[in-house]
Amino acid sequence: MSEDKLHSKPFKLEEISKxxxxxxxxxxxxxxxxxxxxxxVESTKKKTVLVxxxxxxxxxxxxxxxxxxxxxxxxxxxNPVRKDARIEAMIAEISSEELVSxxxxxxxxxxxxxxxxxxxxxxxxxxxxxxxxxxxEDLELLINDIDFGNENNI
Numbered sequence: 001m002s003e004d005k006l007h008s009k010p011f012k013l014e015e016i017s018k019x020x021x022x023x024x025x026x027x028x029x030x031x032x033x034x035x036x037x038x039x040x041v042e043s044t045k046k047k048t049v050l051v052x053x054x055x056x057x058x059x060x061x062x063x064x065x066x067x068x069x070x071x072x073x074x075x076x077x078x079n080p081v082r083k084d085a086r087i088e089a090m091i092a093e094i095s096s097e098e099l100v101s102x103x104x105x106x107x108x109x110x111x112x113x114x115x116x117x118x119x120x121x122x123x124x125x126x127x128x129x130x131x132x133x134x135x136x137e138d139l140e141l142l143i144n145d146i147d148f149g150n151e152n153n154i
Contacts, residue, residue: 076082103113
């Protein structure tokens with residue numbers, strides 16, 4: 001009920017006493033512009049960090065060694081000739097029997113194989129060693145025996 005009595009009484013601003021709660025120090029507004037200017041100047045000053053000379057003498061050569069070795073390593077690893085040599089070495093590890101069995105099991109035709117192989121700058125003799133030693137009659141017999149209608153016999 002005591003709360004009801006407090007809220008039921010009308011509130012008037014005129015009845016509140018007017019006294020200053022906060023006080024301003026003497027000369028505050030006279031000193032304020034200089035205080036603001038000094039703070040602004042202090043914030044614009046660059047803060048410098050001094051690094052000992054011994055650290056720089058050690059850091060510069062180390063950084064140069066890292067940069068040079070990174071550049072050389074990048075060039076060495078991305079050398080296309082080296083990549084080709086690695087690919088050729090990997091292919092050389094695969095036996096001919098494995099290649100033949102893979103091609104027999106796959107659905108790749110001889111025409112598709114020929115389309116994939118590049119013969120630029122290479123002669124046919126490089127791919128057919130020893131055919132010069134075979135007599136012409138034997139070659140003609142081989143050609144006549146091949147069924148050209150069936151691609152799987154090639």
